Amino acid sequence: MHLLKGTHTAAWALSVATFYLLSQPTTLRALKAELSAAIPKPTDIIPLATLEKLPYLTGVIKEGLRLGYGESSRIPRISPDAPLQLNNWVIPAGTPVSMTSTFMHHDETVFPDSYAFKPERWVNDPTGHLDRYMVAFTKGSRNCLGMPLAWA
16 A cells, blocks of 8 residues: 555646646747757666756646645644744644645745746745745655655
C-alpha cells in the first residue's frame, strides 16, 4: 500500500501542468525553448541535477503543484503543553489548528492572480520567498517523505 502513496498526487500535478501548458501556447513555447537549449539532442540523457537547475521548468512544476493541491484535507497541529502566541491571538494549549494547502496557495497577498498558471512568478522570485508558502507537500516534521522522489 505504501508503495503507491503519492502516485496519484504527482500524476495529478503533472496533469494540471500539462493542461495549462496546452491551453497557454506562450507558456509552452517558453518551456520548450528552455528545454531545447538545455537538451540540444533529445536522445541525450540529462542528469537530474541539470534539470533541477532549469528555472522555467522548475516554475512550471511548482505551479502544477500549487494548483494541483495534492492532499487538501486539514492536517491539525496541537501544542500539547503551552499556549501559542500569534500576533494578538493566543491559542490555548491542546487546541487543534490547521489550514489546507488550497487556502495557502490562493492567498492573493502571496500569489497575486492566484488562479492563473504563471511559472514566471517562481522564476522572478530569486530570494525563494514564495517557497515558504508552497505547502503541496506540507511543511515541517510531517512533510511528505516522498517529496524528493516526486520532485525527481
